Each structure stands twice: as C-alpha cells, then as structure tokens.
Amino acid sequence: EIVMTQSPATLSVSPGERATLSCRANQSISTNLAWYQQKPGQAPRLLFYAASTRATGIPPRFSGSGSGTDFTLTISSLQSEDFVVYYCQQYHNGWTFGQGTRVDIK
Amino acid sequence: EVQLVESGGGLVQPGGSLRLSCAASGITVSGSHMSWVRQAPGTGLEWVASIDIDGNTYYAGSEKGRFTISRHNSTDTLFLQMNNLRVLDTAVYYCASGLWPWGHGTLVTVSS
Numbered sequence: 001e002i003v004m005t006q007s008p009a010t011l012s013v014s015p016g017e018r019a020t021l022s023c024r025a026n027q028s029i030s031t032n033l034a035w036y037q038q039k040p041g042q043a044p045r046l047l048f049y050a051a052s053t054r055a056t057g058i059p060p061r062f063s064g065s066g067s068g069t070d071f072t073l074t075i076s077s078l079q080s081e082d083f084v085v086y087y088c089q090q091y092h093n094g095w096t097f098g099q100g101t102r103v104d105i106k
Numbered sequence: 107e108v109q110l111v112e113s114g115g116g117l118v119q120p121g122g123s124l125r126l127s128c129a130a131s132g133i134t135v136s137g138s139h140m141s142w143v144r145q146a147p148g149t150g151l152e153w154v155a156s157i158d159i160d161g162n163t164y165y166a167g168s169e170k171g172r173f174t175i176s177r178h179n180s181t182d183t184l185f186l187q188m189n190n191l192r193v194l195d196t197a198v199y200y201c202a203s204g205l206w207p208w209g210h211g212t213l214v215t216v217s218s
Binding site for chain 2: 001034036042043044045046049055087089091094095096097098099100
C-alpha cells in the first residue's frame with residue numbers, strides 16, 4: 001500500500017507571505033500526484049495533477065513540484081481565501097490521500 | 107459542463123444497506139475512470155472504490171466484500187452498493203470522474 005504523509009499538519013502563515021506544504025510517499029510514485037484544496041462545507045477542488053500541472057482556473061500564485069517520493073505545494077503570497085485545508089493524493093497505484101495540511105492565519 | 111450529482115445517502119442502522127447513485131452529465135460514465143471517495147466528519151479524504159473504462163473494479167482494502175461499485179451506461183449513472191454498514195462508515199461520499207470533477211457529496215450516517 002502506498003502511504004502519503006503530509007507535513008506539517010498545521011501551518012501558520014501571515015497574509016501575503018509564502019506557504020510551503022510537503023507531501024511524501026513511502027515508495028516512488030513518479031509524478032502521479034495531485035493536490036486538492038478544500039474549503040469548509042465544500043467538496044475538494046483540484047489544484048494540480050502530474051505533480052506540477054495546474055488545473056483549469058488555478059491562479060499562478062500556486063505552484064507544484066516534485067517527483068518520486070517528495071512533493072511540494074507552494075503558495076507564493078497567501079490571500080484570505082487560501083487559509084483552508086490542502087490534500088495530496090497519489091494515483092500511481094489505486095488512490096491514497098495524505099492526511100491534509102491546514103493553513104491558518106498567523 | 108461536466109456535472110456529478112450524488113444521491114441516496116441517509117440514516118441507516120448498523121448492519122443495514124444503502125445504494126448511492128451519482129448522476130453524470132457532460133460525460134459518459136463508460137468513458138471515464140469513476141471513483142467514490144468518502145470523508146468522515148472532521149477527518150480527511152479516503153478513497154473507497156473505482157471502476158475503469160474497461161469495467162474493472164478496484165477497492166480500498168477495508169471495503170472489499172462489503173461495497174460494490176457499478177455503473178449503468180445508458181443512464182450515465184455510477185452506483186455504490188454498501189452492505190453490512192458500520193458506524194465507522196459514517197461519512198460524506200463523493201463521486202469523481204478521473205481526478206476532477208467531483209460531486210458535492212451525499213451524507214451517510216450509520217447509527218442505531
């Protein structure tokens with residue numbers, strides 16, 4: 001089973017600052033990784049697939065990188081609507097999700 | 107525009123059964139890799155099951171044998187038959203086409 005581990009669980013950042021979220025797989029998944037954003041009471045929204053390909057409508061302040069086992073989601077300048085929860089997901093073998101990172105206002 | 111609309115959730119007693127539906131528009135379920143994902147209250151996302159274009163089915167380990175994913179091509183509807191439900195199956199159940207889009211979810215509550 002492929003296990004996805006996200007860190008940190010909670011990230012406190014000031015508006016306008018950069019946020020860096022990490023996601024690690026326990027075995028290589030190539031670039032078969034997606035990132036989702038979830039706002040309270042809503043379904044998750046796809047941000048990236050293939051580790052670094054931005055989904056339709058996602059603003060350029062979001063970027064994704066990585067391959068193999070280590071991946072990063074970066075938000076270059078946090079806006080008020082970005083203080084929510086983010087999940088990584090591998091689709092290399094079935095699907096598994098990380099436990100999520102909550103981005104809080106510092 | 108692709109739209110997925112789940113239905114069939116509700117309150118059921120432990121040991122009971124439910125059948126969830128996901129009505130698709132803008133896509134054909136037979137031409138998409140379709141999945142169910144659930145989210146228990148206050149927790150993260152958990153993949154439940156998928157069906158690929160060829161009709162092959164895949165399940166997360168804990169649901170194998172209790173849950174069955176299927177599709178009805180002529181009505182473009184995806185199903186999740188859930189049997190012998192447990193309290194820990196309480197969650198919002200989302201259907202997804204590929205990685206995106208997802209539906210808005212349907213709530214399943216298993217409680218006596």
